[in-house]
Amino acid sequence: MEKPVIGITMGDAAGVGPEIIVKALNSREVYDMCRPLVIGDMKMLKKAAGQIGSEVVINKVRHPDECGFVHGKVDCLDIDLLPENLPVGKVSAEAGNAAFHFVKKAVELAKNGCIQAICTAPLNKEALHKGGHRYPGHTEILAYLTNTTDYSMMLVSPKLKVIHLTTHQGLIEAIQSITPERTYKVIRLAHDTLTRAGFKRPKIAVCGINPHAGENGLFGSGEEERQLLPGIEQAAAEGIDAGGPYPADTLFYKAVRGDVDLVVACYHDQGHIPVKVLGLEEGVNITVGLNGGVIRTSVDHGTAFDIAGQNKADERSMLAALRSAAELAPKS
Incomplete structure (x- = not known):
C-alpha cells in the first residue's frame, strides 16, 4: 500500500508556519509515514530554512506528479502570491489572502484525488479578513470550499x-x-x-x-x-x-x-x-465530515507572531498533525 500524499498548507506565512514546516520535514520520520507536499510560497520556505540553519533543498513543483518525496528535498507547490519582503510577525492582507489560496489549492487537489489529506499550519483571522476572506477560520473555509454543512471537530492524541x-x-x-x-x-x-x-x-x-x-x-x-x-x-x-x-x-x-x-x-x-491534559504538544485538531471524504488535520496553536522568524517555534504539534493525517487518510 502506497503512503498517502499529505498536502501541507503554509497558513499565514508571516507567522511560524514556514518554520515549523521546515523543522518537521527535517525529520525522516515524516517521509517514513507519508509523502509530504507543501502548498505555499517557496520564497518563505527558503527564508525559514536559512533562519534555522537547515540544509534542505526546496524543490518547486507545478503538480504532485513532479514530486520526489525524498527526505532532504522539500517539495513545494509554489502559489507565489507573496512579496519578497513580506514583514514577518505582522498582520498583512497579502499573507491573509495567500493563506486562503493555499487552502483553496489543497481542496482542489484533494477533490481530484492528488492528495489524500490536508494538514494546515495556522492562519491569522485578522489577516484573513484584511485579505478579503470573511471566515472565522480554517474549518469554515474548508466547509465552504467543499460545500459541506454537516461536519464535526475531532481531537486526537496518541x-x-x-x-x-x-x-x-x-x-x-x-x-x-x-x-x-x-x-x-x-x-x-x-x-x-x-x-x-x-x-x-x-x-x-x-x-x-x-x-x-x-x-x-x-x-x-x-x-x-x-x-x-x-x-x-x-x-x-x-x-x-x-x-x-x-x-x-x-x-x-x-x-x-x-x-x-x-x-x-x-x-x-x-x-x-x-x-x-494528555499533552498540548501531542494534541491535533481534525475536521471530519467534509464532502468528498477530505480529511484535515491542524496544529493546535496559532501563528505566534511574537516569535516568528526567530528559530523559537516548536514543531512537535506539526509532527503530531502529520501523523494523524497519515493515520486517518483514506486507505485504498
Whole structure:
C-alpha cells in the first residue's frame, strides 16, 4: 500500500508556519509515514530554512506528479502570491489572502484525488479578513470550499480520540442544541472516518450530559434518554458499534486504556480537557465530515507572531498533525 500524499498548507506565512514546516520535514520520520507536499510560497520556505540553519533543498513543483518525496528535498507547490519582503510577525492582507489560496489549492487537489489529506499550519483571522476572506477560520473555509454543512471537530492524541456534538457555544446553549439527529450524525461521521482509515469495526462510546450519565433520572431532566439515546440506538441498528451514554468521568479513563476507539463528547470542555491534559504538544485538531471524504488535520496553536522568524517555534504539534493525517487518510 502506497503512503498517502499529505498536502501541507503554509497558513499565514508571516507567522511560524514556514518554520515549523521546515523543522518537521527535517525529520525522516515524516517521509517514513507519508509523502509530504507543501502548498505555499517557496520564497518563505527558503527564508525559514536559512533562519534555522537547515540544509534542505526546496524543490518547486507545478503538480504532485513532479514530486520526489525524498527526505532532504522539500517539495513545494509554489502559489507565489507573496512579496519578497513580506514583514514577518505582522498582520498583512497579502499573507491573509495567500493563506486562503493555499487552502483553496489543497481542496482542489484533494477533490481530484492528488492528495489524500490536508494538514494546515495556522492562519491569522485578522489577516484573513484584511485579505478579503470573511471566515472565522480554517474549518469554515474548508466547509465552504467543499460545500459541506454537516461536519464535526475531532481531537486526537496518541492515546485518545474524541469527537464533539457541540463546540464553541455556551454550556446551556450547547446542551439545548444536542438532538438525537445530531448525535446520530456525529457517530456516523466518526464511524465512516475511522473505517476509511482502516479500522475494521471501530468501537464508539458516547458521554452522558449529566454527572453519572443521569443515573436513571437522579441527575438532570432526562437529557440522556431524550437527546442522546435515540441517536445511539439508530446508529447501533445500522451495525455501528456504538454505545452509551456512559458517565464521562470513567469513560475517558477506559478510552485511554484502550477499551474503545473513540469517545463522543457532548460539549467543548468535556472533550477538550482530557485531550489537553494528555499533552498540548501531542494534541491535533481534525475536521471530519467534509464532502468528498477530505480529511484535515491542524496544529493546535496559532501563528505566534511574537516569535516568528526567530528559530523559537516548536514543531512537535506539526509532527503530531502529520501523523494523524497519515493515520486517518483514506486507505485504498
